[in-house]
Amino acid sequence: MNITVIGTGYVGLVTGACFSKMGNMVYCVDIDEKKIEGLKNNILPIFEPNLDTLVKTSQEKGDLIFTTDIKEALDETNIVFIAVGTPMAEDGSANLDYIFSAASDIANNITRDSLVVIKSTVPVGTGFKVRDHINRILKENNSDVKIDIASNPEFLKEGHAIEDCLHPDRVVIGAESDEVFETLKDLYSPFVLNHDRFVMMDIKSSEMTKYVANAMLATKISFMNEVANICEVTGANVQKVRLGIGSDKRIGYNFIYAGCGYGGSCFPKDVQALINTAQTHGYEPKILSNVESVNKKQKTVLVKKVTDRFGTDLSGLTFAVWGLAFKPGTDDVREAPSLVIVSQLIDHGAKIKAYDSQATEEFKKAIDDKYLDSIEFTPTRYKAIDDSDALILITEWKEFRNPDYDKLAENLNQSIIFDGRNIYDKKIENKGFELYQIGC
Structure with a gap:
């Protein structure tokens, strides 16, 4: 054709x-x-x-x-x-x-x-x-x-x-x-x-299907992030909870990973558009409104963990950031959690050393110019940790999954990791690391 x-x-x-x-x-x-x-x-x-x-x-x-x-x-x-x-x-x-x-x-x-x-x-x-x-x-x-x-x-x-x-x-x-x-x-x-x-x-149902599919996936993400926050205040472990519920075929394991929020060109836009469509027709979609609200708040969770550990004044501290894209496998940073996390850390006085294999140039275009002087973009992941006070993992690229922990301990000023995607094993605490995760 x-x-x-x-x-x-x-x-x-x-x-x-x-x-x-x-x-x-x-x-x-x-x-x-x-x-x-x-x-x-x-x-x-x-x-x-x-x-x-x-x-x-x-x-x-x-x-x-x-x-x-x-x-x-x-x-x-x-x-x-x-x-x-x-x-x-x-x-x-x-x-x-x-x-x-x-x-x-x-x-x-x-x-x-x-x-x-x-x-x-x-x-x-x-x-x-x-x-x-x-x-x-x-x-x-x-x-x-x-x-x-x-x-x-x-x-x-x-x-x-x-x-x-x-x-x-x-x-x-x-x-x-x-x-x-x-x-x-x-x-x-x-x-x-x-x-x-x-x-x-029919055509209208087809148009609706796209929005509902993305809204449903976004709902699963925000739901698990809400559960992760409840786990933290109760002492439960969201990783174990995920395994417990994901084994139910009615639920499954996809999109029930806790983390620092979703981003990209689809979920935020489509959830908002579906909310707008409902409101235009006189219906208030409370679940969808809360999905968006939870996600917006979730992007600040890592920043709070950092300030809880170091204090609200981060002047004189430098943080290595691994991952800028909203998800691995893309250079897309639209609505990415990294934009919120990096800008808020700088607002608290911090300096940033950031690495992403694909998304660096798009990130430079997306973040407010006023923050660029406080960010050093490095050519490798290990260059980012040199003389940094802690590592912050935002995007779970495969190259970050099994790092050289000896090199991390040697080059970081302090052996501290803020894991925004829960990809690291708690066992690294036996190596002398402080590990902060979402809901664990």
Whole structure:
């Protein structure tokens, strides 16, 4: 099939590359000329394991074309995916400016009957608004082109996006006709050869499914963080509690790890957007509101542990920070706990020596410039601990899981570790370390 994907951000780039791997001709369109030129030269705007190789291979085969010319793309295709960003507005709602800008571009350049598929995460009812918006412009242009609309939300995990896209656990399709369902089933059939993983529904339910999926996962995280805080004040151990409840098949072990809060581009934005949607329709979603509140507070837990140990005046102290990305496997720092933790430690007078294998440059862009003079970014994890007064683990990259404890003890001014992801064994206290964890 010939496909256009509008937007070369995280979702658009991964989706386009994976479609091309399956033999489709894919045009990836973006208005950012610099980004497109970079992609043509295999310079990716994001880090995602194995994505660079996939993009390079698909371009070499001629199956993946990057362009700023949407007319060129639409002239050659009849399935158009909208995969642009829907950032959070000030009131917590989804900003749909990019969605409707893409819809306008489609309407003004389309020359053949086409299926328009919304891949972006959008509020319930957006698909129909996009359809009406395109049809209105087509009518104004005296065009007889006809479009169908569909919803096909993505469920990609950063750090595992290629695997998730090529081997999805489900493909959700929202549409109004059997013809559209069959078209998208044909497109996705190479991805689900082992067994049928299609979940077909109406468009509004499909749009809601994406938000609810992320909100449910965020709820599990905040729930376990709340439990961890209760464990701390009662003397229980959240790690043992996790094993006890995770063995129940109804609960499972995924997303029940206590830590210093969730971040990223999806969970915070989507929880807020679902809250906004509910409130707009006159319903107050108390559970979701508390999920967000617990997560916001959880990002400060490590800072409190540091100030409880060293006092609120951290002047003259330097802390090594391992991990800046919101999760391992990505360079994404949007809503990352590291932004809160580092800035608050500096506000208390501390200096920071930070290391992350991928997210350093994105972190520099994201944090307020006033903090940069108090941060030294190091090329290796062990450079960060040199002459630091304690180690703070924020992101559980694999390279941090089994450190050289002798080297830590030798280079840290004090053998103190604040473990924000509970990845270290309490046994290291037998080596003379002070270990502070979440809920343990």
